[in-house]
Structure formats: structure tokens, C-alpha cells
Amino acid sequence: MQVTFLLRNGEEKTVEFRPGQTLLNLAHENGIEIQSNCEGFGVCGKCHVQIENLQEKLLEPSEKENDVLDRVINVGINSRLSCQIILDESLNGLRVKIM
């Protein structure tokens, strides 16, 4: 199962994931830079990403996640906190733009 990250330099990087890990952890395990000032507790908003596909497979963001996203710049309708997305089989082929 794979996720493709769209990097800030325009390149793409596709990596294998294990069900149960977060998108943020997957990025960090693979040397992909996503900021994280709160260690993945969903409060800093630094791990903002935009989801390019499979939106319908993701769980709805929690009220807390939406509150944090409200304070983040460049937020779009497909914005999420990568530390709050737990990967599973249904997200195979996910494409994620790093902001």
C-alpha cells in the first residue's frame, strides 16, 4: 500500500505505508519534511497538508482539527492535519500535497 507525497520542490515521492500509522509519521519515517511543533497532538497546525484524492475515504475532521485548521494560512477545502490522518487499506494510492 502506497502514499504519494507532492513535495514543495515539485517532485513526487511514493512510499509504502503500514495500516495504523499516521500520515505525519509516514512522512518522517521516509525523510519527508513536514513541520510538527506539537509532536502530533493536533494542536500546532504545522503539519498542514492538502489531500489530492480519495477524500471520500477519509474520516471527517474532528471539531478540534477544524478549529486548528481555522488558524492555519493557505487552508483549502481539502486541507487536513497530517498527524490526525490514520492510514488504512482504503487509502492505498492517496496523494498528499505538502504545504
Ligand code: FES
Ligand atoms: S503535528 Fe501539530 S497539529 Fe499536527
